[in-house]
Amino acid sequence: MSLMKKKDDLQRQVNEAILACQEKQAQDVTVLELEKDSGAFTDYFVMCSGANPRQIQTIADAVDERLEALGLRVTHSEGYKQAEWVLLDYVDFVVHIFSEKSRQFYDLERLWKSAKRLEPAELLAKPRRASTAKSPVAKSPVAKSMGTETTIAKTASAGPRKKKTREKQV
Numbered sequence: 001m002s003l004m005k006k007k008d009d010l011q012r013q014v015n016e017a018i019l020a021c022q023e024k025q026a027q028d029v030t031v032l033e034l035e036k037d038s039g040a041f042t043d044y045f046v047m048c049s050g051a052n053p054r055q056i057q058t059i060a061d062a063v064d065e066r067l068e069a070l071g072l073r074v075t076h077s078e079g080y081k082q083a084e085w086v087l088l089d090y091v092d093f094v095v096h097i098f099s100e101k102s103r104q105f106y107d108l109e110r111l112w113k114s115a116k117r118l119e120p121a122e123l124l125a126k127p128r129r130a131s132t133a134k135s136p137v138a139k140s141p142v143a144k145s146m147g148t149e150t151t152i153a154k155t156a157s158a159g160p161r162k163k164k165t166r167e168k169q170v
Helices: 003-023 053-068 100-106 120-124 141-146 149-158
Strands: 027-033 044-050 076-078 085-089 093-099 116-118
Touching: 003 027, 003 044, 003 053, 003 093, 003 120, 027 120, 044 053, 044 100, 053 085, 053 093, 085 100, 093 100, 116 120
Parallel strands: 044 093
Antiparallel strands: 027 044, 027 116, 076 085, 085 093
8 A cells, every 4th residue: 555545544534433423413623744754653632622431431432433334443542431531443544532621630731731632623634645536626535534536526517507497387
């Protein structure tokens, strides 16, 4: 597997984790891109908060289900039962789902302050390589994950649409 393909796959997987968090109304979704020379054991941290234990577990379940649909299984998880800090380790990235209290206490953003902080929209909006596009419409991971890629491409290539007028029946 080429390095570029692996990077694209990793970004898509991180995108899917972010989308799963957002779908379950996770709060303060943040991504840290860890530096290669920092001694980090992974490339990204995806972090978010849940309002209560049930929501924290629901977010964890959504991330797990969405990534499993891509064929990616969690290699290690911790904290699900207590639901104060759920950790889902996917080797190249780790998803942290905190209660607000635990997030403030452990403050991973401060501990990993050398990491580049990304807003979810930055990762979600990263364009795909032009050589992989088969239509004039960019094929974003968001469009792919929502199954709208084909619809968007068809709409873009269809040109202007004529209004249908409804004939009165007598």
